[in-house]
Amino acid sequence: MEILLAALGPGLRTASPILLAALGGIFTQRAGVFNIALEGYMLVGAFVAVVVGSATGSVWLAVAAAVVACTLLALLMAFVVLSLRGDAVVVGIAVNLLAAGLTAFLLQQITDGGAFLRTTASLPNVDLPFLADIPLVGDLLASQGILVWVALALVPVIAWVLARTSLGLRMRAVGEHPEAAVSAGVNVLRTQYIAFGLCGALCALAGAQLALGLLSLFSINMTAGRGIIAFAAVIFGAAAPRWVALAALVFGMADAVANRMQAVGLPVQFVLMVPYVLTIAVLLIAAVPWRRLLRLPIRAQTGAEA
Numbered sequence: 281m282e283i284l285l286a287a288l289g290p291g292l293r294t295a296s297p298i299l300l301a302a303l304g305g306i307f308t309q310r311a312g313v314f315n316i317a318l319e320g321y322m323l324v325g326a327f328v329a330v331v332v333g334s335a336t337g338s339v340w341l342a343v344a345a346a347v348v349a350c351t352l353l354a355l356l357m358a359f360v361v362l363s364l365r366g367d368a369v370v371v372g373i374a375v376n377l378l379a380a381g382l383t384a385f386l387l388q389q390i391t392d393g394g395a396f397l398r399t400t401a402s403l404p405n406v407d408l409p410f411l412a413d414i415p416l417v418g419d420l421l422a423s424q425g426i427l428v429w430v431a432l433a434l435v436p437v438i439a440w441v442l443a444r445t446s447l448g449l450r451m452r453a454v455g456e457h458p459e460a461a462v463s464a465g466v467n468v469l470r471t472q473y474i475a476f477g478l479c480g481a482l483c484a485l486a487g488a489q490l491a492l493g494l495l496s497l498f499s500i501n502m503t504a505g506r507g508i509i510a511f512a513a514v515i516f517g518a519a520a521p522r523w524v525a526l527a528a529l530v531f532g533m534a535d536a537v538a539n540r541m542q543a544v545g546l547p548v549q550f551v552l553m554v555p556y557v558l559t560i561a562v563l564l565i566a567a568v569p570w571r572r573l574l575r576l577p578i579r580a581q582t583g584a585e586a
Contacts, residue, residue, distance in 0.1 A: 293494060295532020296428040297322065297486040297503075301510035302517075302528045303434055304482030309519040310442060311475035312455035316372035317357055319507025320379030321480055325350045325487025327383040330498035331390065333401030339492055342401050346484040353379075354480025358473050376507070384500045396499040403427055403493040427489040432525075434482075439521040451475055486510070 301318045308315035325346040333342035357375050360366040391397050406426050442448035453461040454471045461468055490506070491498050509531050517524030 291529070291533035291535070292424055292428055293532075294535045295529045296425070296431045296493070297490040298506050298510045298513065298531050299431045299525055299528035300427065300434075300486035300489060301483045301507055302513040302524045303431070303438055303521065304479035304486070305511055305514040306438060306442075306519045306521060306524055307451065307475040307478045307482075308472075309514050310448075310451045310455045311472045312458060313361065313472060313475065314368045314372075315357075315476075315479060316369060316508070316511055317354075317375035318479075318483055318486075318510050319503055319505065320372075320376040321350045321354060321483030322487040322490065322503045322507045322510075323376075323379040323383055323501070324353055325484035326491035326502060327386070327487075327498050329484075329488040330397055330399045330491045331386075333492060334397060334399040337401055339401040339403055342399075342492060343403075343485070343488045346488045347481050348484075350480040350484035350487070351477050352480070354476045354483070355473065358476035362469055362472055362476075380501055383498075387498065387500060396497050398497045399492070400496070401492060402496045403489065425489065425493040427485060427493050430485070431489075435521050435525045442521070447471075447474065483507070 301322055304321070305315060305318050328349040329342040329346040332345040333339055336342070353375070357371055360371050361368045387397060388394065403425050405424060406429055442452060450461065450466050450471045451474075453464065453466055454468050458468050461471075486506075487503070490503065495502070510528065513524050513527035513531060516527045
């Protein structure tokens with residue numbers, strides 16, 4: 281219990297990039313596109329944020345540049361997938377590989393062969409004094425980075441957008457019944473492009489949070505699979521914001537608890553594999569048709585009564 285409580289504050293911080301990327305993945309998933317390129321978007325966002333932040337010293341200019349870069353990358357992928365009819369999975373893998381190779385190459389060019397680039401620009405913390413009064417965990421929650429609170433606030437906002445706005449309803453219609461959406465006058469292609477743009481922007485915030493909110497540097501492949509974990513959260517949560525957020529927070533807490541476990545002497549190899557083993561387990565659980573399994577006894581009973 282002490283390990284869990286001590287990991288709560290760090291868990292929120294480590295979960296925030298995953299949560300932001302997963303919230304972006306909700307849009308493309310709801311629009312009917314299987315988008316596994318969240319990892320690449322995050323990596324590009326982190327790289328651009330650190331490069332611009334180290335060059336200008338402005339954290340907000342760095343975040344804005346990351347959003348622009350990732351949105352353009354997402355729209356480029358949308359063009360290949362939607363307009364050129366490329367396979368979404370293949371193109372997503374290509375985007376991830378391109379982001380990993382290109383950022384590593386540019387980093388070595390900028391740093392003359394260095395393995396990382398530091399920046400003095402860092403995202404500020406936001407103190408919420410009323411949280412400090414919560415027993416046991418108040419001190420851990422009272423001060424968090426600004427994008428942590430943004431990520432948490434976006435969960436109900438995105439849920440409202442998807443359920444109550446015309447844009448959200450169009451996305452759901454396009455993802456569930458594209459033919460019916462077309463017959464209702466919905467521009468399917470434009471709606472999917474918007475979904476890609478929103479996904480890229482939120483993944484840029486995820487990369488910026490990782491680079492400027494947690495580490496203040498960029499290193500080769502620094503996302504370390506967090507984009508894949510975010511995609512797993514989207515699948516596990518069935519693209520519903522509240523369940524996706526819960527899955528992302530579980531993954532973040534697992535990472536923080538694993539770090540605490542390393543401090544008590546567990547082998548580092550075991551500690552590093554914990555978040556990824558949890559991701560595989562969650563995907564396996566999500567692949568099981570639980571609803572069908574739960575209905576089997578009901579159907580059998582109904583048949584017997586008949």
